[in-house]
Amino acid sequence: MLIISSREFRQNQKLYFEKVDKGEQVIVQRGKDKSYALTPINEDDVYFSAEMIRKIKLSAEQARNGEVKRISSSREINDLLGL
Template sequence: SREFRDKQASFFDLADNGEKVIIKRGKKQAYTLVPIENEDFFLSPEAEERIKRSREQYRNGEFKTYKTADEAIKFLESL
């Protein structure tokens, strides 16, 4: 078990240094180690892209505003 722990630690060191680490489990299952900068909060690449697009739309004035929550709810229900 000590040998396994030592080898496991080296996988984490590789991931910390930016290397892509894939761990295979059986024939059909594989996992990728990805270091997370802030353990409290993680966004997928897709979510980051959507946020980036939304910010661009905001900068370009491509958004709607409503004076009351009822107006916003009415708009959402019309979709």
């Protein structure tokens, strides 16, 4: 595991991205009390796929338009989840 400063990361981003791509853990420390882990995202990562982003945008638009189903009982929750 490598722990580097934000300044070091800015100056050598390519080097640290390549290390992460090869499986090494890299932590970027910012100030005294903040740290960030570099993590590669691959095309199988469901949270950042184009399809998931499209679904999230569609859901947000449906909510803005009032196209929502209101649930007020545990039975309705079970029905929604197919339980």
